[in-house]
Amino acid sequence: MSLASPSQSAGPASPVINEIGTESSWDSLEYLVDKDSEIPVLTPKSSSSQQPYTFLHWVRMSSLRCHDNAAFTAAMKNPGTRFRAVFIYDPWFESGQKFGLNRWRFLIESLQDLDQSLQAYGTRLYVAKGQPLAVLEKLCSNWNVSSITYQVDKDVNSHLLEESVDALGKELNISVSKFEGHTLYDTKMLLVSHPSLLTFKDFKQILHSIGAPARPTEAPQIPEDTMATYGDDLSLPQEYRIPLLEEVGFSSQESLRTNNLWVGGESVALQRIPEYVSKRMTQSSVFNAETLLDKSSLSPYIRFGCLSVRYFFWTIKDLVADDEKMEEFWKKFASGILSREFFFTVASQVPNFDCYSNNKVCLQLPWDKDVELFEVWRNGKTGFPWIDAAMRQLWKEGWIHHVLRESVATFLTRGDMWISWEYGKKVFWELLLDFETSVSSGCWMKSSGSAFLSGPVEYYCPVTYGIKIDPTGEYIRTYVPELRNFPADYIYCPWMAPVSEQEKAGCRIGTDYPNPIIDHATTGAICSERLRSVMALIHNVNKSEKSSLVPPQLVLPITSQ
Template sequence: YDSEPFGKERDAAIKKLACEAGVEVTVRISHTLYDLDKIIELNGGQSPLTYKRFQTLISRMDAVEVPAESITGDIMGKCRTPLSEDHDDKFGVPSLEELGFDTEGLSSAVWPGGETEALTRLERHLERKAWVANFERPRMNANSLLASPTGLSPYLRFGCLSCRLFYFKLTDLYRKVKKNSSPPLSLYGQLLWREFFYTAATNNPCFDKMESNPICVQIPWDRNPEALAKWAEGRTGFPWIDAIMTQLRQEGWIHHLARHAVACFLTRGDLWIGWEEGMKVFEELLLDADWSVNAGSWMWLSCSSFFQQFFHCY
C-alpha cells in the first residue's frame, strides 16, 4: 500500500484495470507501521499536525503487526523458476558504464543497495554497545557527520529494510537489555517521525507546495537563482554549509543535523529562499528522500508548518 497521493492515484488506476480483467487485487500495509487512514479517523478525520498529538493517537491504536517470517529454501520447497544460461545477460542490472555514464574518478559506493546489505547494517546498528547499554541518543562528534556502516535511512526509503522488522528488532533488544520492561515510544523516534510525516501527507496532494497547501504558512520568500545555485553547489563561502552540500553531492547522504543547518541557512536563517527550492535539491540528491518526509521536514525547518522555534538555528 502506497500512502502518498500520487501512489494512491496510480494504484487506483491499476486496480481498476485489474478488476476489468477479472483479476483480484490484495492490498497490504507494509511500508508504514500503522494504517494511516485509521490514525486520521481517530483524529476526527484530520491528519495530526503535532508530533505530540500523533504519539497520543498511536498509543490508542492496535499493536504494530508482527512482520512475516523470512522466506527460506525450506518454505519455497520445489517452487522454483527454471533459469536459462543467458538469464543474467538478458535480465541482469546494467552497469553505469553500460548505461553510458563516465565513472572515472568515482569513489566506491558509500551505500551499497539491497536487502542483504540492509539486514547486515541492521545487525550492526543493534550491536552498538554504548547505545544498547542505555538506549540514549549518541553524543555528537566529528565522525557522526560521516556516512555510517550502521545507517539505515536509504534502506527504509526503498523498502530494502522492513520498518516493522526494524520496530520489532528494537523492541526485542530493549526488553532483553532492560529485563522485559515495556519500551517507551521515544525508542522508535526515527520510525515514528517518518510515520508522522506520512500521515500528514497522505490526503494532501499539495503537501510538497506552498500554494494551495492548507497546512503551510504563505511566506513571501525571495527569488534569487544565483544565491540558490551557490547554495546547491556548495559555493556560498560559508565553509560549514559548503562542506555539507559537497558531501551531499558526493555521497547522497548527510547527517540530520547537517540537513537542519543547510535548510535553515537557505530559508529563514540567511538567504530567505523558499523551502520548495531546497526540497527539490534534496529530492534530486538524497538517497533517502521520501516525498512525504522530505517535504514535511522542509516545511518544519523553515517554520512554514508544524511546530518550530523561529530563532532556533543550527
C-alpha cells in the same frame, strides 16, 4: 536573476502480521485462506490456454526485499503455478538531473541483491522499462497473468497509479491484491478514528490507544523442488535484465565511481543492524564530530524497502526490552521512527503536501527567487564551511546527518537566503539516498518556518552552530579539504584569518576557497524579521477573526530526512 516558480536472508520467526491488505477476486479465481496464516492463498482455476497461469508480484521501489513482505509471500503461496517478480522503471527517472548517481547505484545494487535472493526460490527478478500501467497490461497478456500482488507505496500521489492498476485488474478479470508494509501502521486505518487534521499530540494519543505495531513476518520457505513448485527456470530474457548505470543516462566515467559506504540490498541491510546498534549504544548523547561522521544509519535501506521498518522496530525494541541503560537510545530511535510515521500520515490527509502552493498546512511566505544564490548553495560554494561541507558530503556520498540537513535547509530558507524550501527539496530528491517525499517535505517545511512550528522562531548562525557541535572542525576538514590546515580559531570563518595564516594553511580565501556569498549579520537579521512579521500578522488575524489560518502543530524532532 530570478528562479522560475516551482509548482535473501529471511527474518526471524515471529507472529504473522494481523492485517493482510486488500484483496479483490474475480470469476477466474477461487480464494482459499491458509489456516496457519492470514496471508491469502490465491488458487486459480485450470487455465484453458496452453500457457500456465502466472502469479505476478509487482516489486515497488519501496519493497525490495523478501522478509516481512506480505505481497511477496501471498504470491509465493501458490505451489504448482508460475511465479514471477517484476520491477518496472519509468524512463522519466533516467536523467541524472532527476534521480542522481548515488540513488541509481543504490537502486541497481538493491535489485541485484533481490535477484540473487529470488534465485534461491528458483526464479529471477524481471526488470522492465516503461510506464508501469502499460507494462503491466502487456505482461498480463504475454504471461497469462491471473493474479497481481503489490505493496502499497506511501509516496505522494502513488495512490493514483495504484488505483489505475486496480482498475486494470477489473478490466482484464485479474485478481489484484495490495498490502501494507512500508510503515509501522496503515496510515488510512489510523485516520478512521481521527479524520480531522492531525497534530503530533493527536498522533501520539492514537498510537497509544492502538498499541504497538504488528510484528514482522518471515520470508517464505524455500521449497525443495523449486521448478515443480513455481514452474519457472533461472533463465532470464535479455530484455528483462537489470540495467547498467550507462544504460540509464550516466557516462562510463561516472559509472566507475564507487560508493562503498552505502551498498544497496536486503542482505547488506540485515548485516548492518549489529553495527548500527553498536554505534548508537556507544555514541555520546551530545552531538559531536563523531556523530556527524558516523555512517551506520539504515535509513536508505528503509526508504528502498531493503529493510522492513517493522523488522527494524521490533529488533530494536526486543533488544532494549526493560534495560534502563538503553532508555536514551530507545527514546532517540522511537522519536525518529514515529516522526516518519507522522509525516506519512499527515501527507495522506493533506493534498499538495509536497508543494508550497495549495498546501493548507504551509505558510505562504513571500520567498525571494535568486538563481545565483541557489546554485552556490546547491554546489557547496557559499563560503560558509559548515554549509559547504554538508552539501559536498551530500553530493559525494548521498547522505548527511539530520543535524546537517536542518542546517543547510535553514540556511537556504529562513536563515540567510530566503529561497523557497521547494527548491531545496528538489536537490534532496536528486541526491539523498533516503529521500521520501512526504517525510522530506515535512522536514523542509519545519526547517524553513513554513509549518510545524510552535513558540518563538530560533535564531540560526551558520558559524556558531557548527562550533558548538564540532569545535575543532574535524567534519569540515573531511569534506572541505582546501581548509584542512586552517587553525580551529578560523576553520568556521576562514575569511577572518590574517593573510599570513591563509598562506601558512595553503589556502587563499577568495582564490582557493570562496568568500562568503552573503553577509550573515545582515541577511540573517532581515530573514528573522521577515518571518517574525509574518507570524505576528497571522497571530493577529487569527485572534481578530477567531479562526485559524494555520492548523496548530507541535514542534517535531527533525528525522532522517
